[in-house]
Amino acid sequence: xxxxxxxxxxxxxxxxxxxxxxxxxxxxxxxxxxxxxxxxxxxxxxxxxxxxxxxxxxxxxxxxxxxxxxxxxxxxxxxxxxxxxxxxxxxxxxxxxxxxxxxxxxxxxxxxxxxxxxxxxxxxxxxxxxxxxxxxxxxxxxxxxxxxxxxxxxxxxxxxx
Numbered sequence: 001x002x003x004x005x006x007x008x009x010x011x012x013x014x015x016x017x018x019x020x021x022x023x024x025x026x027x028x029x030x031x032x033x034x035x036x037x038x039x040x041x042x043x044x045x046x047x048x049x050x051x052x053x054x055x056x057x058x059x060x061x062x063x064x065x066x067x068x069x070x071x072x073x074x075x076x077x078x079x080x081x082x083x084x085x086x087x088x089x090x091x092x093x094x095x096x097x098x099x100x101x102x103x104x105x106x107x108x109x110x111x112x113x114x115x116x117x118x119x120x121x122x123x124x125x126x127x128x129x130x131x132x133x134x135x136x137x138x139x140x141x142x143x144x145x146x147x148x149x150x151x152x153x154x155x156x157x158x159x160x161x
């Protein structure tokens with residue numbers, strides 16, 4: 001079929017491509033000459049490539065194929081390791097976030113009753129208890145300190161702090 005091709009042929013529908021260098025009339029081979037046992041590519045008039053493969057190139061292809069397979073297996077292993085590292089990072093991040101939420105809830109549990117009392121006694125209405133007593137503010141301060149201590153004791157008894 002291809003008279004210029006050696007005995008072992010592998011014909012493809014596309015012409016063989018070089019490394020971007022083309023032959024010209026002044027320079028028949030633009031690239032450096034290849035060894036005699038390497039691939040030789042020729043294109044016939046119908047645009048079909050004819051490539052000779054010898055034992056050395058077939059062995060090289062097997063070696064490249066084996067190396068590619070090993071690299072793909074290594075990439076899969078790295079993908080698994082990276083997934084494990086990401087899971088570990090996420091769990092550490094979630095634990096830190098849970099710790100911050102815990103501290104925020106403890107602070108809210110201590111200061112919420114204090115905010116309620118200050119809001120209740122901050123209203124300037126007639127008939128509030130302690131308006132006629134000069135020690136009412138002092139009693140309010142003691143009640144607020146007692147409420148804080150009570151909240152801390154309750155949190156400690158439940159082992160939340």
